[in-house]
Amino acid sequence: MSETRWKNAHRAAVLQGAAAVVLLGLGAWQGIEAIASPQGQQRLRPTLDVASFLSGTLTGAVNHVMAHELPADPLLRAAGGVFRYRLFGSGGPAVRVGCGETLFLTEELRPWPGGEAAIAERATAVRRVRDALAARNIALAVAVVPDKARVEQAKLCGVPRSAQAEARYDTFLAALGGEGLRPIALLPALSVVEARNGAYYRTDTHWNQEGARAAAAAIAAAVAEVPLTRGEDYRTTAAAEETDGPGDLLRVTSLDRVPDALRPRPDRQHLERTEKAEEGAGGGLLDEAPAPEVALIGSSYSVNANFHGALQAALRGSVLNAATAGGGFAGSAAAYFAGETFRESPPRLVIWEIPERVVAQPLTAAEREFIARW
Template sequence: MLSDHQQNMCFASLLGLAVALAGWQGHRAAAPEQALTGLTGGSYQRQYESTFADALPSRGWSVEAYAALRLALFKEVAEGAVLGRDGWIFTAEEFETPALAEDPVPLLRQARAELAALGVQLVPVILPDKARVHADRLPYRRSAALQNRYAAALDLLRAEGFAALDTRSAMQAHGFLRGDTHWQPEAARAVAEALAQQLGAKPAEDAFVTQSNGQDPFRGDLMVFAETGRFADWVALPLDRITRYETLDKAADATDAMALFADTRVPVALIGTSYSAKADFHFEGFLKSALGQDVLNLAQIGKGPFAPMRDYLTSPELHGSPPDIVIWEIPERYILLQGG
């Protein structure tokens, strides 16, 4: 009987042979007069990738087969992500400048001025990227500019007169999910507690209580780059597990009868990205517990950190009922530094 390792090797060999033959057939059909020269000139690899799928009976099967072969033999995932060590996946945005990146200084100044006019304190919080926190999982080093970006961003905040919270140490213990662009809930909690300490928050005991509701498998947003379909039983990256949390407002439990007469003003507003918007990571709830105050979560998914702030500055939420504090969560990869 073959061992697991031998079975995997047989699978990879047979799969590789099938896909290679199909790729060769597609390459010859596409450009027969260049087939031999392409092998030595380098064009074969490029044409192979673009034509192999159409040469197989089922395009779906061929795509999944090629993805499985690429993952098993070459330790690569689809374009848009980078496979690191031990099955860790990183978005390609951490190795380049994302389209939504911009110089934050103009909006920092605008937001601070407009919020201050309403008696609101702006608190920007820059989150280190996954490639920084888990640099030991990267397949290769990033550029010097990227390696220095977080420290430079903190210097920028200080130069603009903000108290720059260095969240790297808070996130180091738990960090990010292996197959997702986002942080572990426990990392979100550590940042919330560090922020509360910086702000000097002294929450009333048990005002907001956060409790764990167990763990679940979690399919991260980067797993789509490593899909192997029907070959997943042989070649696949493992799923993360995530702890689910719930935050309870104990004060509200005792005052429900007075709710109609209560001040509906929320003292803290949270602006930012999917790090804050997605309930999976529970940043809003951790902030409530750490600050001992209610939080209005106006973070948005898929727009980066700057568009949500621009939206908020003209929103009825701000002008109708200004909070005391606006926390602005900004992932570092969206920060475009001068000369960067």
């Protein structure tokens, strides 16, 4: 080997070695920072004993921290999200990209094993709850929220949708009807809004503020015969500054913290807030307000886009919002019916908001426990 070639090879080997040392140093620093982070310490603290070490629990906890708490993890995830979206037009396994930069949750599109049986079990559970509430002179209204992929199917633009998903909404409504229930179908009201301005956020799985208002109005109309006081006035105001919408699907695709040029443009909105109008001079600060006559249970649809405020305005009365983000079919229902508020201040009407996308999924252990109570 000539002296020049030898020097070049030696220089390359030195550079490779230096790069390896730098990478090893960076990796070690990342690992130390992950373990020292508050989240890492919280995860590791219960496993810092001999028994956990011998059983491998400590090793598993360390591996989990290394996989989820690295300081560079958000940057790496964002880079992967940008790579998928810009190069392949993909949102990853949990999100599908339609036309007009519209994002859809894969959960709404896929089939579920045993879906029809799960729908039937959930419909029976709703009927049991209805019967138990009726025995206490409490009315139940069931509002079924259609999938974004159903209301905005024209924006799927070739994104495949399973046959089960296509039939799921009507199947669930029919199952509820077969149990003697009269569910509130929100699809017509949301379809009108969709044709006008769009009923759902482009980069979020939930209805937008206009869709939430339309859903609230449809529910109020459906329960018009329920004897409620309906004597309160509400005022809705919109923020002067336009801000980004919630964008949960941008978070799922790891595109929530990247420049707009590298991702679907965020939704924009003037955030609305609905509050009870100022009352007359007759009331005092110490006057005790009556318990709300209406309770709302449901999912994240009920805690987004000012739906709760729009519902109070449409009903002209206070509504206790017991819905929870991630509540699915019966998460918030189980918590509310088992809680002190329901026992001590039962409402006249319970509005149960149920997302279409959850009704065909396999029942969880918590759901089966909830159903068994009724």
